Amino acid sequence: MSNKPVPVPDSETTPFWEAAAQGVLKVQRCTGCGEHVFYPRVVCPSCLSDDLQWVSVSGRATVHAVTVVHRAAAPFKEDLPYAVALVDLAEGPRMMTQILTDAPEKLAIGDAVEVEFRRQGEGPPLPFFRPV
Numbered sequence: 001m002s003n004k005p006v007p008v009p010d011s012e013t014t015p016f017w018e019a020a021a022q023g024v025l026k027v028q029r030c031t032g033c034g035e036h037v038f039y040p041r042v043v044c045p046s047c048l049s050d051d052l053q054w055v056s057v058s059g060r061a062t063v064h065a066v067t068v069v070h071r072a073a074a075p076f077k078e079d080l081p082y083a084v085a086l087v088d089l090a091e092g093p094r095m096m097t098q099i100l101t102d103a104p105e106k107l108a109i110g111d112a113v114e115v116e117f118r119r120q121g122e123g124p125p126l127p128f129f130r131p132v
């Protein structure tokens, strides 16, 4: 059994984790300016409106930056080597994630990726990405 740390939903992040449990990627969208917002927060970083709604997004993204992890302590050692990336969602927000691939060294900036939810241990499913 994995003993990896798991997310602890709070009042700002509960809608994100409830959607994740259904295999749906949601981010906030500002009704004031229309910007999509991630990470979850109470005020839009673009226009300071506090009218943020949760919306489903496509799950499509492109790699903004990527690195391959070759050394890690338990409990992540079992996953080596693995790719950690910043990906830009098609709707705009940038997320940190892990890219699921058997060839992490072949990943490159600009690669198209798609969300894939995967459970790790006792926590809710987490949004990983996979090359498309």
Ligand SMILES: [Zn+2]
Binding pocket: 030, 031, 032, 033, 034, 035, 044, 045, 046, 047, 048, 049
């Ligand atoms: Zn806004």
